[in-house]
Amino acid sequence: MDPVATRVVELTGREAVSDALLGTSHEWELHRVGLADGTLLFVKAAADGRGRLDGLFRAEALGLDWLGRSFGSPVPGVAGWDERTLVLPWVDERPPTPEAAERFGHQLAAMHLAGADSFGADWDGFIGPLPMDNTRTRSWPEFYAEYRVIPYLRRAADRGALTPADVRLVEKVLDVLERLAGEPEPPARIHGDLWNGNVIWQDDGAVVVDPAAHGGHREADLAMLSLFGLAHLDRVRDAYNHAAPLAAGWRGRIPLHQLHPLLVHVCLFGAAYRTTVLEAARAALRAGD
Incomplete structure (x- = not known):
């Protein structure tokens, strides 16, 4: 054997x-x-x-x-x-349908609403092969800056994939993160790496795999679903919003939540994702004007 x-x-x-x-x-x-x-x-x-x-x-x-x-x-x-x-x-994948997308939106809302004791987790995690610090934190802006953006920003800069000017632009987002973050929300039970490749469609919803699970902001999972495209995404979000209404201004915060996974991609794949990081940083700042 x-x-x-x-x-x-x-x-x-x-x-x-x-x-x-x-x-x-x-x-x-x-x-x-x-x-x-x-x-x-x-x-x-x-x-x-x-x-x-x-x-x-x-x-x-x-x-x-x-x-x-x-x-x-x-x-x-x-x-x-x-x-x-x-x-x-083993999970066999089915073709995505509008009905499955609506069910998935409800499933995702239920998982998020189960909540977490704090931002972070009792264990340190990984996103892909990269280590992820899950130090427990009471404030989401502090957690996002210290444990989701800064470590990967530094790593990307150290490997030469981002310039000092690029780093300063992302740091401008962190300087006003409290203002950009929207109304405070309790920690949600999030997947943490919810790109479309980690969604396996079923007849009655979906199964999600390869998590970087932690207590986080629920908008992060939704923002990542839209990063690389998902079948019937509008159906998923509409069903989610019906089950667990999103806070005002959530669409404008999508680029803010996408900064973390985009920086991870720069760390993994190099400067090919540099422009997308800078676009997300600028869009996040514009949303706060």
Whole structure:
């Protein structure tokens, strides 16, 4: 039996009979493992030679468990995990429909409304392969500046993907963040990396995967859904807004919430995302005029 199937047996206590490598993502491999009873599992495993991934799978497992504690949450359960492996149910994707989009909007609202004790989390997380500081904080502007924008702004500048002038522009946003943030909201139970590639459509809604879960601002998840496009996004947002009305001015704050994931993309992929970061910073500042 190959190493991945062996780890699945150890983690689930069930007999594995097949293992198909689906590809790689960052520093881990993606597998489809079949069990003797016909059940399929999705497995993320550290690539050969990588050993442990410094808590990445632990953070994802804890995040999925925490998000899943809200009624009707659109996240899969965790079948097993260790420091080198994460085992999840296999989810077949369906074509997106307006009806599924409306259901997903309600699912997302319910998950957010489950709330959090503070901004941040009890565990430090990851967004993609990058570490993410989840230090608990009472103020969202403080949390967003200190733990979501500044670390990735510095990292992007250190690798030469942003110029000193670029950094100053983003810092201007942080200087007036209290004014740009809108009315204070309680911490929401958010996915934290909700781009369209992490949404798996179902007939009755969607399943969301690969979270960077933490207590955050609920507008962040919605802003990220619009960053790279999502099928029937207006249906999702309308249904969400009906279930959990958004605060006045939320559309104008979309670029503000997109700064964090865009800076992450600069850190991962370089200056190709530089212009988009600067456009988001300027749009955030204009919204506050």
